[in-house]
Amino acid sequence: MDDQTPRPPSRRTVLRTGAGAAGAGLGIAATSGGTARAAAESAPARAPRETAVPKRRGATMAGVPFERRTTVRIALVGLGNRGAGMIGNFLALPWVRVVAVCDPVRTKAERASAAVVAAGQPAPALYTHGEDDYENLCTRTDIDFVYVATPWDTHFAIARTAMLNGKHVGVECPAAMELAELWELVDLSEQTRRHCMQLENCCYGRNEMRVLRMAHAGKFGELLHGAGAYNHDLRGLLFDPKYYEGPWRRLWHTRLRGDLYPNHGFGPVANYMDVNRGDRVVSISSFGTPALGLAEYRAAHMPAGDPSWKETYVESDRTISMVRTARGRLIRLEHDVSTPHPYSRINSLGGTRGVFEDYPARIYLEPDHKDDVWGDFSAYAAEFDHWLWKDHANPPGAHGGMDYIMVYRLMQCLQIGLPPDFDVYDAATWTAPVPLSHASIKADGAAQEIPDFTRGEWQRARSGVDSAKPA
Structure with missing residues (x-):
């Protein structure tokens, strides 16, 4: 692990999952709060510096298509x-x-199997023999793609195992918790010729895809700035053992002080700005408030003797980061799950001809709007809605249908042999703020270099989520 970030005290590859927007479950062994605070405070901070880009050990995966196949065979871990x-x-x-399906809790695997059978498919193979049984699943020869929805610190090990066994893999966010692991995922993707993707559903939100197409059509003029966030009051859920099965997600608040969950906000704005496809992010400067919210919530709601009273929280209640791109654009990222706040991903984009802001959606563009009065964003739907949303106007599933749109598009690319809309370079870039924001906060906001995971490929324009509809 990069020595700017304290290593979590447990590296067990735990698959026991509970609930949450990016996979959940039993994960990291509990630690005392005092030990966690000491680790977070004593890890050395480095001054910003130029770092050498590791030599590529395989050809780029940018723009590499999947193999065409009639049936896409998947496994869920x-x-x-x-x-x-x-x-x-x-x-x-x-x-x-x-x-195939995998979880150390057999009843969960059996419920998943029943859903598969109810849909008219043969019963999948069950992998329920302990926390590492995914390793046996990945040796199967009848799997094309492995989907991973497990606690954060297990994503890297499972993705690594899948690629080494010849499988494409997609993980819920974040892709990994360490900078060195992100580089290893990039290297393994290039060496094994398998795609490793961050399954960022927010990139497929209807608003996000409309803004993306408008940006590419020049409606905002020259792009200047954007913002994304994960501001979501999770206090009750973080202390609910039935939701996050075990304290794995809450315990990250005893270990890191930076942005633990940047992807939902960062991914869409990076797409607007063609990050890794004509621009790239070069540095991040982060600042964090005191960590007070979870302790206050615990005092008000948790009984004496609850295990959470052994924890000391160091994660900033709100982190604010400024990301700079090679073309001089700015992206503001925020993270706050510890204080009262209506849900918001901010999702804004500004340029020389106007600005869009979400939550609620509103827009102001020249020459369409005047007199400092926000315009109706829905007026742009007919012209600028993405073809995926025109073809699937009322998609099923959670999160307003974006989950289904993401799965449909990914499985379509796998079936007909197209490059994925985003790849391992995007996964690494969107996740890099996790360790780097922590390092920046420890260094009083000093800028931290964001590596060029593409090794120069960012200078080549190529398609992404704003994809053409297949013939």
Whole structure:
């Protein structure tokens, strides 16, 4: 692990999953709060510096298509609320077959199997023998793609195992928790010729895809700035053992002080700005408030003797980061799950001809609007809605249908042999703020270099989420 970030005290590859927007479950062994605070405070901070880009050990995966196949055979690893909730999206596609499911809690695997059978498919193979049984699943020869919805610190090990066994893999966010692991995922993707993707559903939100197409059509003029966030009051859920099965997600608040969950906000704005496809992010400067919210919530709601009283929280209640791109643009990222706040991903984009802001959606563009009065964003739907949303105007599934749109598009690319809309370079870039924001906060906001994971490929324009509809 990069020595700017304290290593979590447990590296167990735990698959026991509970609920949450990006997979959930039992994960990291509990630690005392005092030990966590000491680790977070004592890890050395480095001054910003230029770092050498590791030499590429395989050809780039940018723009590399999947192999064409008639049926896409998938396996699901992690069957908590997120993993189990995603099964229906895969089963809704007639060319997708679920051949294996994995979770150390057998009842979860059995429920997933029953859903597969109810959809008219053969019963999938069950892998329930302990936390590492995904390793046996990945040795199968009848799997094309492994979907991973497990606690954060397990994503890297599972993705690594899948690629080494010849499988494409997609993980819920974040892709990994360490900078060195992100580089290893990039290297393994290039060496094995397997795609490793961050399954960022927010990139497929209807608003996000409309803004993306408008940006590419020049409606905002020259792009200047954007913002994204994960501001979501999770206090009750973080202390609910039935939601996050075990304290794995809450315990990250005893270990890191930076942006633990940047992807939902960062991914869409990076797409607007063609990050890794004509521009790239070069540095991040982060600042964090005191960590007070979770302790206050615990004092008000948790009984004496609850295990959470042994924890000391160091994660900033709100982190604010400024990301700079090679073309001089700015991206503001925010993270706050510890204080009262209506849900917001901010999702804004500004340029020389106007600005869009979400939550609620509103827009102001020249020459369409005047007199400092926000315009109606829905007026742009007919012209600028993405073809995926025109073809699937009322998609099934959670999160307003974006989960289904993401799965449909990914499985379509796998079936007909197209490059994925985003790749391992995007996964690494969107996740890099996790360790780097922590390092920046420890260094009083000093800028931290964001590596060029593409090794120069960012200078070549190429397609992404704003894709053409296949013939």
